Amino acid sequence: LDSGTFKQVRRMLNGLTPVKIAHLLESSPPQTRRALWRLVDREIEGEVLQELSDDVQSQFLRHMDTQEVVEITEGMDTDDIADILQQLPDQVIQEVLSAMSDQDRRRVESVLTYAEDTAGGLMNTDTITVRPRLTLDVVLRYLRRHDEIPESTDSLIVVNRQDEFLGLLPLGKLLTTDPGVTVREIMDTEAEAIPATLADSEVASLFERHDWVSAPVVDAGGKLLGRITIDDVVDVIREDADHSLMSLAGLDEEEDTFAPLMRTTPRRAIWLGVNLITAIIASAVINIFEETIDKVVALAILMPIVASMGGVAGSQTLTVVIRGMALGQIGRNNLRWLLSREFSAGMINGLLWALVMGVVVSVWFEDYTIAVIIAAAMVINILTAALAGALLPVLLKSVKVDPALAGGVALTTVTDVVGFLAFLGLATYFYA
Amino acid sequence: LDSGTFKQVRRMLNGLTPVKIAHLLESSPPQTRRALWRLVDREIEGEVLQELSDDVQSQFLRHMDTQEVVEITEGMDTDDIADILQQLPDQVIQEVLSAMSDQDRRRVESVLTYAEDTAGGLMNTDTITVRPRLTLDVVLRYLRRHDEIPESTDSLIVVNRQDEFLGLLPLGKLLTTDPGVTVREIMDTEAEAIPATLADSEVASLFERHDWVSAPVVDAGGKLLGRITIDDVVDVIREDADHSLMSLAGLDEEEDTFAPLMRTTPRRAIWLGVNLITAIIASAVINIFEETIDKVVALAILMPIVASMGGVAGSQTLTVVIRGMALGQIGRNNLRWLLSREFSAGMINGLLWALVMGVVVSVWFEDYTIAVIIAAAMVINILTAALAGALLPVLLKSVKVDPALAGGVALTTVTDVVGFLAFLGLATYFYA
Numbered sequence: 004l005d006s007g008t009f010k011q012v013r014r015m016l017n018g019l020t021p022v023k024i025a026h027l028l029e030s031s032p033p034q035t036r037r038a039l040w041r042l043v044d045r046e047i048e049g050e051v052l053q054e055l056s057d058d059v060q061s062q063f064l065r066h067m068d069t070q071e072v073v074e075i076t077e078g079m080d081t082d083d084i085a086d087i088l089q090q091l092p093d094q095v096i097q098e099v100l101s102a103m104s105d106q107d108r109r110r111v112e113s114v115l116t117y118a119e120d121t122a123g124g125l126m127n128t129d130t131i132t133v134r135p136r137l138t139l140d141v142v143l144r145y146l147r148r149h150d151e152i153p154e155s156t157d158s159l160i161v162v163n164r165q166d167e168f169l170g171l172l173p174l175g176k177l178l179t180t181d182p183g184v185t186v187r188e189i190m191d192t193e194a195e196a197i198p199a200t201l202a203d204s205e206v207a208s209l210f211e212r213h214d215w216v217s218a219p220v221v222d223a224g225g226k227l228l229g230r231i232t233i234d235d236v237v238d239v240i241r242e243d244a245d246h247s248l249m250s251l252a253g254l255d256e257e258e259d260t261f262a263p264l265m266r267t268t269p270r271r272a273i274w275l276g277v278n279l280i281t282a283i284i285a286s287a288v289i290n291i292f293e294e295t296i297d298k299v300v301a302l303a304i305l306m307p308i309v310a311s312m313g314g315v316a317g318s319q320t321l322t323v324v325i326r327g328m329a330l331g332q333i334g335r336n337n338l339r340w341l342l343s344r345e346f347s348a349g350m351i352n353g354l355l356w357a358l359v360m361g362v363v364v365s366v367w368f369e370d371y372t373i374a375v376i377i378a379a380a381m382v383i384n385i386l387t388a389a390l391a392g393a394l395l396p397v398l399l400k401s402v403k404v405d406p407a408l409a410g411g412v413a414l415t416t417v418t419d420v421v422g423f424l425a426f427l428g429l430a431t432y433f434y435a
Numbered sequence: 436l437d438s439g440t441f442k443q444v445r446r447m448l449n450g451l452t453p454v455k456i457a458h459l460l461e462s463s464p465p466q467t468r469r470a471l472w473r474l475v476d477r478e479i480e481g482e483v484l485q486e487l488s489d490d491v492q493s494q495f496l497r498h499m500d501t502q503e504v505v506e507i508t509e510g511m512d513t514d515d516i517a518d519i520l521q522q523l524p525d526q527v528i529q530e531v532l533s534a535m536s537d538q539d540r541r542r543v544e545s546v547l548t549y550a551e552d553t554a555g556g557l558m559n560t561d562t563i564t565v566r567p568r569l570t571l572d573v574v575l576r577y578l579r580r581h582d583e584i585p586e587s588t589d590s591l592i593v594v595n596r597q598d599e600f601l602g603l604l605p606l607g608k609l610l611t612t613d614p615g616v617t618v619r620e621i622m623d624t625e626a627e628a629i630p631a632t633l634a635d636s637e638v639a640s641l642f643e644r645h646d647w648v649s650a651p652v653v654d655a656g657g658k659l660l661g662r663i664t665i666d667d668v669v670d671v672i673r674e675d676a677d678h679s680l681m682s683l684a685g686l687d688e689e690e691d692t693f694a695p696l697m698r699t700t701p702r703r704a705i706w707l708g709v710n711l712i713t714a715i716i717a718s719a720v721i722n723i724f725e726e727t728i729d730k731v732v733a734l735a736i737l738m739p740i741v742a743s744m745g746g747v748a749g750s751q752t753l754t755v756v757i758r759g760m761a762l763g764q765i766g767r768n769n770l771r772w773l774l775s776r777e778f779s780a781g782m783i784n785g786l787l788w789a790l791v792m793g794v795v796v797s798v799w800f801e802d803y804t805i806a807v808i809i810a811a812a813m814v815i816n817i818l819t820a821a822l823a824g825a826l827l828p829v830l831l832k833s834v835k836v837d838p839a840l841a842g843g844v845a846l847t848t849v850t851d852v853v854g855f856l857a858f859l860g861l862a863t864y865f866y867a
Binding site: 029175212237248271282359 | 750817
């Protein structure tokens with residue numbers, strides 16, 4: 004690039020909002036991404052960084068020294084600073100913290116105490132608190148002394164002298180009530196505060212269910228620590244929903260679409276390796292029936308159909324159950340009903356397509372024995388698949404294995420093995 | 436149930452929040468669900484109904500008459516009423532509308548003009564508007580005349596006499612600025628309004644990118660129609676994320692986990708039928724090589740491995756690309772880079788596992804020819820799978836077919852056909 008074009012590109016880029024710059028960076032291959040990042044103005048670097056997904060963030064952070072990290076995090080929200088620090092080596096974290104003002108350090112440290120995937124890790128410390136005995140008039144005057152109110156503030160938080168959470172004062176109520184009334188009289192004491200140790204997906208479902216915009220976070224003693232805002236919760240919802248999709252393909256939900264080759268290849272290699280083992284197990288099953296196949300070669304032609312139909316039927320059930328579990332809908336009392344529905348659906352669809360396949364095979368091979376065998380094997384495998392698809396995720400979860408990650412492979416192993424066993428086993432019986 | 440227990444259950448149920456009742460209903464099989472629904476108090480029926488997913492909502496709505504629908508929608512937000520009406524037959528819609536007050540009818544009709552999956556269909560008409568020439572003092576007094584402010588109101592909307600959108604007045608600014616200042620002086624004129632025809636997934640990405648809590652909706656002439664709030668956007672985000680997951684298994688993203696048998700079976704049957712066709716195509720390919728398999732039965736034992744490894748490699752690429760497309764990250768300029776990365780990743784992982792499999796087969800069958808053949812076929816199929824996984828969604832989208840729905844089947848067809856062709860074709864060449 005000559006320097007004229009260069010300047011023009013820089014001006015165009017920095018004319019965009021930080022949000023758009025972040026989207027552009029995330030939509031670029033690594034080299035372009037690095038080149039664009041170098042063109043971003045110093046003053047907005049921090050804002051852009053905040054908008055990037057963790058995976059992309061860390062790609063840039065790795066190349067920064069402590070001083071740069073200190074500069075870039077200046078003026079950021081405490082939860083965003085904590086997010087960024089969590090991706091750095093311990094030593095750099097300490098250096099960055101010691102470069103902060105006492106107050107900021109204390110705030111960031113309080114967020115860092117909690118794991119990234121808990122309410123404490125999600126929270127921000129920019130709360131505006133009021134005492135219950137104040138009149139609204141005093142509260143309004145107190146607010147007017149602020150230059151601005153933190154974003155997504157829909158309520159002020161009411162606390163006592165010990166900073167213990169008492170309730171919420173919604174701005175809507177503050178604005179529509181007579182100024183002579185006290186906070187205590189109109190505050191919402193039914194409002195729930197979130198314990199700092201609550202898992203982030205639980206936080207997300209609380210927000211979703213109650214249509215919250217922000218919510219207070221408290222420690223075990225009920226003391227106010229900070230608040231969580233909907234924009235951070237939306238990220239959690241997106242990640243949770245991504246998790247099932249990406250895990251079923253053995254990928255990380257944080258995966259950057261334009262991750263460099265050497266970053267994306269190893270994880271995929273492991274998954275292919277796991278699959279190779281299950282595929283070899285399926286082949287070992289076929290191997291048992293070598294003689295039968297040698298006698299009736301049509302079996303080799305047809306056997307993938309039985310395995311494949313079981314795989315598809317099972318993955319439908321698996322997907323419904325994994326999503327239901329992610330939404331917290333599946334428990335002991337409804338599992339039985341779910342199993343019986345899946346069994347019935349498997350029976351109906353198994354019989355339907357077994358019949359169709361029986362007719363196709365009769366016409367294709369003009370052999371009624373093999374038509375009956377494949378129909379019977381399909382019913383057996385589709386039924387097994389339905390039950391396995393419903394039970395595997397529950398079993399995996401009970402032994403603390405992620406159903407979204409392991410469910411797909413476990414299911415394919417079952418449907419391949421049962422499919423080949425049923426089809427070739429029946430054939431051996433009839434043709435022996 | 437005797438009447439004592441019955442009363443107790445009813446009391447417990449109605450003691451829960453509408454949100455929790457809705458979650459309980461969604462986590463129940465059909466019969467329990469209907470029984471519980473009958474126990475819900477009349478006064479909160481509407482609130483509970485609103486919290487249910489469309490699929491479950493419509494199960495209850497089907498059994499209501501016009502009068503019941505009128506009663507239940509009383510006091511609901513206009514967008515929620517529109518949501519419910521859209522699931523009813525045209526005649527019932529007309530009857531419900533004519534039972535409403537003039538003002539309510541006009542509002543609901545304005546939402547109904549727009550498709551459910553657009554900004555217009557998502558919007559609510561409960562806006563609070565102010566004129567630019569007013570002082571903040573007047574605005575504060577105007578607000579105090581309201582009993583309450585609509586939920587998720589973080590800004591008042593500034594309009595002119597013709598109701599055309601001019602800008603936003605954030606409550607935070609209203610509360611921190613001197614009351615003598617006019618709206619015009621502090622209103623945010625950079626704030627974007629959303630066109631009513633914008634697709635809901637675009638609306639969601641605007642909200643996500645800008646961390647909005649609510650945003651105004653305008654018609655083509657810039658006239659204010661209503662506003663969209665984050666709680667409705669969260670539902671869109673959840674549905675969009677669900678879409679890829681559910682579609683890949685041939686399911687509807689609205690699917691109720693506890694859908695009755697007769698509702699869930701037909702859709703799954705269609706998907707199994709589509710898969711049966713692709714499986715038969717794969718079998719037809721194997722059929723071409725009948726003679727070779729008859730000669731070397733080990734081919735039948737090993738061929739599923741080649742197809743399966745291609746399937747897994749392809750689905751990894753497919754998942755990354757489908758998610759990238761859903762996030763709006765993939766376009767003409769970066770597709771080439773993506774293809775080349777997938778090609779390289781496929782080459783590396785293909786060679787790695789082909790080598791491993793070659794060794795396994797040499798030991799297992801003590802036949803070096805077949806070891807070389809399976810290794811070569813695996814490399815070919817994994818490479819093809821990587822390219823197909825990246826290109827198929829783009830091709831499908833360009834012919835306006837949903838990549839999430841059709842991508843998986845199309846990919847399996849490719850990896851099965853190419854896998855069997857490569858493996859059995861090479862074997863025919865070497866053993867003929």
